[in-house]
Amino acid sequence: MDPRLANEGLTPLDPSYVTVLRIETLLIALPFVAGALAGEIGGLLFTGAFLVPVVLVFSLLVLMVPLKRFNARGYDISDDRLRVVRGLMFRKDTVVPFSRVQHIDVEQGPLERAFGIGRLVLHTAGTHNASVVLPGLRHETAVVMREAIRGHVKRETL
């Protein structure tokens, strides 16, 4: 057995999640690019000394990394538990039994709304993994999953 956490048999996320991740990375990159532009205009060094490396690094980050992150993520929903796998460098593979879910959220940021995707958040009573987030689902899928899980959530007594 490969001593690495694999993604076999997992359901992939919605492809538009890659676009969302790319736009998010782009938003982070913008201030740096603006800084590089300012450096260019100031003419501190030869032409392109700031802009070229910054744009190169960020185009790599914007184009490649979100795809890799997307491929590293996945989930598996069975009739009594949800498994969420995530992480490129630091892999995490979490399983939450539905019978231990305290409450469920479906969240949607403005960017996510534009692409019709949402985040499913499961809250548990545990100190570790108090909330397990599964991003990048089609909003309808997330709502369907919420309804399915809600059927299992029993009144809390513990």
Next chain:
Amino acid sequence: MSTAEEEIAEGWQRVHPYAVVVTGIGNLKQAIFPMVIALFGSQGVGGLGTGLLLLILLLILLFNVGGSWLSWRKLRYLVSESDVRLEQGIISRQARSVPYDRIQDVSIEQGLLPRLFGLVEVRFETGVGGKDELELAYVTMEEGERLREVVRDQKEAPALPVSSPDARPVEEPAAPERGTLLFAMPPARLVNFGLFEFSLVIVAILGATLQQVEFLLPFDLWDLEGWEQRLSGPGQWLAGLGWASQAIGLFVALATLALLGIVTGVVRTVLRDWDFRLEKTPKGFRRRRGLLTKTDVVMPAHRVQAVTVGTGIVRRVWGWHSLSFISLAQDSRSANHDVAPFAQMAELEPIVAEAGFHLPAADTDWHRPSPKYRIDAAMFSAIPITIAGIACLFFEQTEWIAPVLFAIALFEAVRQHFLWHYERHAVDATQILTRRGWLAPRTTVASPMKLHSVEIAQGPIARRRGYCHLVFGLAGGTLAFNGLKLEEAEAMRCGVLESIAAVDFANLPR
């Protein structure tokens, strides 16, 4: 349950009027320091008359009492059908409602001052901890007990079939608070316990106080040259005494410090754990302790998520252990409840059994993490320190640090070696067990049924070296097995998930 209905008919309630006095005096304690400063400060100015000074003091006093009276007026609470509500605040109002089924536990605390007035502070623990908990300061002892009873009875009611909302559980037989004594600490045991609770906190407090009141001292405390000059008289004589006398002096100084530490430990322990009693009542575990500040905590048995048996480097020689319960409710700012802080193993076993757990047997099938994990951990802590040590060797001023750093690096490597020997984990039919620590090992026993999630985590190094970490979602605590083989972790996760799925959250055994 007639009392609860009467209260609901009455509606909102205020806390006891004496609370004004108690909180007022409590606030005054904080105000004393500025007052002293004002007194001394005005001496320096000299221009202020005694009358004006008295006026200022009177104003502070009035402000205090007025403030606590106003907050008393503006605070009200309601014990309703489904929740406990509290409204407070003078300018910005704050309303809080806590449903009964979220209340983990009702604890009653009695400080020295409220005790003189027969008052207690009631706290409704929900697991959020600290300031966000609902607190009532102060009500009478009887009211506190009554609130506790109301909450408990309300909490038990919904466990019955919800067919008719009026269905109330059959009243328990009278005198439910008389439980069986599980553990108590007589004064001799308490002093013995205190001897191991060595603490130099008093030195720190003295230092901090000195720094605070420094301006009152006739000399500068931190003026080293001044000290040298002062010592040059008798100090010269001290230096002349020679090596042996200086050694004796050092010994006396250390012995004084040790004595101070031991006395502090004993005093603190006696104050905190005086008349320590743990009882098993029909409502759960009830713990009472304290000399000046008395506390009375009840933990429902089914809320105990895990139990931990710990010890200390020195006390383990005599076989002394401590037992604490992990639950969502907090116990004086700590997530664990001390239930038997100083006991022999044989005394702990029945308490653990009462909580529904059992301590590891001799034939427990213990497992160790992968040695690779320990090697990596040793490298990670030792190599950077060693490099720093080598760097220090290049500069004359820092040369002396290098051996210290090398020693620390060596110690870290040795520690990891011993941790590999001592730390272990096991999963048996009903429990998850771990043992942590080297010199003062700590054993935690948890029930897989009471876990909330299971995670397998792998960092970049762990992936290359083929191990992973298994982290459990435990309410109120942490439980993780580090450095497992992936197959082993997956097998364990499977087993735990099976036992979670077998028991529904709502039907956990009581």
